[in-house]
Amino acid sequence: MRIIALVCSFCGYASADMAGVTGQSYPASVVPVRMPCTGRLDVSHILSAFRNGADAVMVVGCLEGNCNYQYGNIEARKRVEQARGILAQLGIDGERVEMFNIASNQGWRFAEAVKEMEGRVLRLGPGPVRR
């Protein structure tokens, strides 16, 4: 199983780090990919993750109102919605992609989010492209 976590450089990455620092356990299937801000997220990033074998994609940004660049995380939420529309047209369940807003000190929430996505993959089966 491979879950791609597109995390922002601020709370997204820090919450993943905090999960480790505080000894949270979470599925090893997650691959965090750091981006400057979730505002940089493009629908094509999500699509190409699936094309390259991802079973699920999670986008992790700061809490709404806390984005370091004001509203990057709000843009990201819209991109995730847009990606779902495209995935649906390709016959891929939109639940395979999700937006999470997690604060840097909420390592436990990052762990929970990964577990949530793992649960979805177990329920939906492997992603659209096997690599």
Place this chain on the structure above:
Amino acid sequence: MIIAEQKGIEELIGILEGHKDILVVGCRSCVAICLAGGEKEVGVLSEALRLHSDMRSKGWNISEVTLERACEKEWAYELDQLVEGKDCVISLACGVGAQVIQELFPDVRVVPGLNTSNMGAPEEQGVYNEKCGGCGDCVLHLTGGICPIARCAKSLLNGPCGGSQEGKCEIDPEVPCAWDQIYHSLEKLGRLELMDVPIPPKDWGPSRSGGPRKMVRSEAILTDEQNRMKGGKR
């Protein structure tokens, strides 16, 4: 500007049946502004088609490019090298751009990736309203700068009709009545007397009804000699 929106991916996949080497061509002008066919949209559509191809083992080879302005030959010629070996071009330019590309490269099939809709303007980011019907004989000076052809559902020249209610058109409570807008615009301009000027029946000759329109500016046409000197393509 020209307003367009992307065709559904399922429809496009159907259109692409039988093709393999596909070039997705966008345009950085109008269709980029209405978020239908600019560089970003080209990237997303291309990636979606690649994903579909990989899911179904179709072996599609998809490349992408975005022109500065697909409706002008000078820019569209930039596809010269790129279309080589391709059996299909998906145009994310408007219908005009698609036709110019097909004309320049008659050996490659150009298919429309957009549904081109109208001449309009962005109201706010993500919202686009039709503004002009290209009637070829403008009456905006009589109508407070609001087009009765494109913005009135019935294209009435001496409106409003009986269906105008509280500023809304009878076709939809969300759609403003153009003639209500015209009235209020003339009121603000202090030219309400124009409401009393009957606009005579329109000659639709200069519009689409007169067939495809061609405009010639003889003073701008280059002579053969000039073309030779410029070394340009015609």
